[in-house]
Amino acid sequence: xxxxxxxxxxxxxxxxxxxxxxxxxxxxYPSDYKSLVEYANIASFxxxxxxxxxxxxxxxxxxxxxxxxxxxxxxxxxxxxSTFNFNEMGDVGAGLYAIDIRSKRIILVYRxxxxxxxxxxxxxxxxxxxxxxxxxxxxxxxxxxxxxxxxRGFYNFLKKDAYSIVTEVNQLWKQHKDxxxxxxxHSLGATLALLSGxxxxxxxxxxxxxxxxxxxxxxxxxxxxxxxxxxxxxxxAMSLEHKELHHGYIRVVHEGDIVPSLPPTxxxxxxxxxxxxxxxxLPHSPENILREGxxxxxxxxxxxxxxKPAILQNLNPIxxxxxxxxxxxxxxxxxx
Numbered sequence: 001x002x003x004x005x006x007x008x009x010x011x012x013x014x015x016x017x018x019x020x021x022x023x024x025x026x027x028x029y030p031s032d033y034k035s036l037v038e039y040a041n042i043a044s045f046x047x048x049x050x051x052x053x054x055x056x057x058x059x060x061x062x063x064x065x066x067x068x069x070x071x072x073x074x075x076x077x078x079x080x081x082s083t084f085n086f087n088e089m090g091d092v093g094a095g096l097y098a099i100d101i102r103s104k105r106i107i108l109v110y111r112x113x114x115x116x117x118x119x120x121x122x123x124x125x126x127x128x129x130x131x132x133x134x135x136x137x138x139x140x141x142x143x144x145x146x147x148x149x150x151x152r153g154f155y156n157f158l159k160k161d162a163y164s165i166v167t168e169v170n171q172l173w174k175q176h177k178d179x180x181x182x183x184x185x186h187s188l189g190a191t192l193a194l195l196s197g198x199x200x201x202x203x204x205x206x207x208x209x210x211x212x213x214x215x216x217x218x219x220x221x222x223x224x225x226x227x228x229x230x231x232x233x234x235x236x237a238m239s240l241e242h243k244e245l246h247h248g249y250i251r252v253v254h255e256g257d258i259v260p261s262l263p264p265t266x267x268x269x270x271x272x273x274x275x276x277x278x279x280x281x282l283p284h285s286p287e288n289i290l291r292e293g294x295x296x297x298x299x300x301x302x303x304x305x306x307x308k309p310a311i312l313q314n315l316n317p318i319x320x321x322x323x324x325x326x327x328x329x330x331x332x333x334x335x336x
Contacts, residue, residue: 030243033286036252036275039210040329041069042078043186046095046111048335049083053096056080067335077102081172084165092157093192095185097168104179106172108165108196112187112213112333124153125263130222133158133166134202143202147221151268154191154217158199162192166199173205180246181207186332187259187325190214190251194226194272197249201229209272210250212328213259216268220297223271227294236273236293243291248273251295256280256324266299277328284329 045053045065052064058078059071069075077100085094095110127149135142173181181200185193190211197209209230218226226249227233235248249272253260260270274295279288326333 029286032239032243032245032275032291033289035245036210036250036289037284037329038074039182039184040186040212040252040332041072041075042098042107042109043184043189043212043328044330044332044335045070046109046186046189047333049085049094049096049111050087051335053080053083055082058098069330078107082168086157086161091160092153092188093161093165095189095192097172099172099176099179104176106169106176106179106181108169108181108183108193110183110185110189110192110196112185112189124151124156125265125268126152127219127267128152128155130155130218132202133162133199137163140203145222145225147219148225149219149267150222151191151215151217151263154188154195157192158195162196162199165196166203169196169200170203170205181205183207183209184211185214186212186328187214191217194249198226198229206247208245208247208250210245210252211272212252212332213254213257213325214251214270215259215262216270218269218271219267220269223269223295223297226271230272232271232273232294239273239275239291240293250275252277252328254324254328259325269297269299270295271297280324280327282327282329282331284327 044067048065048067051066054062054064056063056079058065058080059076063070063080078098079101081097081099083096086092087094093110095108098107098109099105100107130145130148130150132143132145134140183193183197183200191214193209193211194214194217197207200207230249232248238244251270251272252275254277272295274292276290276292277284277288278290
C-alpha cells in the first residue's frame, strides 16, 4: 500500500515538474522568436478572408475562422475589426484589420497569393518610378526617393487601393494612440505590407513591419530608402543584442523557398532586417532561426532552380512546389 502511494506521489511530482519545465522553457524562448511565431499565426488568419472570416472576437464561433489556432488562448484578445478583399473588384490585395486589447496592438494583415488576379500581379515585374503615396496627400511634407524603382504589379496596389487601407489604419490609431501598430504579410501580402508600412512610417505611426516569404519589390536605391526610413541598422543591432522586435522592417526567409529570389532579375533587391529559418520541415524552434542583420543589397538568387526557365520560376507560387513557401513556423497558407 505504501509502495503504491509512493509511486503515485513520485508520478504526480515528476508530472508537475515536467509541466513547469515546459512552461519555463517556452517562457525562456527569445522574445523575437516568440514574436515571429505569433505573427506567422496571425498572417495565416488572413487566408480565411475568402472562407468567410467575420468581424468580432477571433476565438468565437461567430468569427467563422475554421483554423484551430483561432481558438488558442493567446489570440482570444484579438478582435477582427473588418476584412477587405480587392480581388472582388478585380484588383490585388486582401486581409484584415484587428486590435488586441490585451497587448494594446493595432494589426494590419495581408493575405498572400490566392487568386488568378494575384498571380498576374506577381509576374508584372516592369520597374516603375517610385513615389510614396503620401506625396499626393495634403498636409504632409513631400518625400523624395531618388532613383527608386518599384515592381509595377505591386505598385499598382499602392496607387489604386492602399489609400483606403492606410486611412482606415490611421483612424484606428487615432482612437488608440497608445497602441503599437504592426503590419504583417506573407508572400504577395508581404509586398503589400511593406508598401503600406512605408506610408504609415512616413505618417509618423512607427509601425513594426514583419514579412514572410516576400518577393523583391524595388531596386537597390529603393531598399536603401526603406532601410534609412526604418532605421534598419539600429533595429538589426537591437535584434542581435537583445533579441527583441519593437519597430522597423523585419524580413523572414525560409531556406529553400524560391519566392524571395523573385523576380529573377538583378534590377530588384531586398532590404530590411533579415531572419532565416534553416530547417526545411515544421516545427521550427528557436535554434532554427538565424539573425542575419541588415540586407546587403546583393542579388540574392540562392534559392533559384537553374534547371527551370526563369519565367516559370516567377509564376504564381500556387503552381509550384510550395512546402518551403507555406511553412514559416506554422502552415501559413490555405486557412487550414
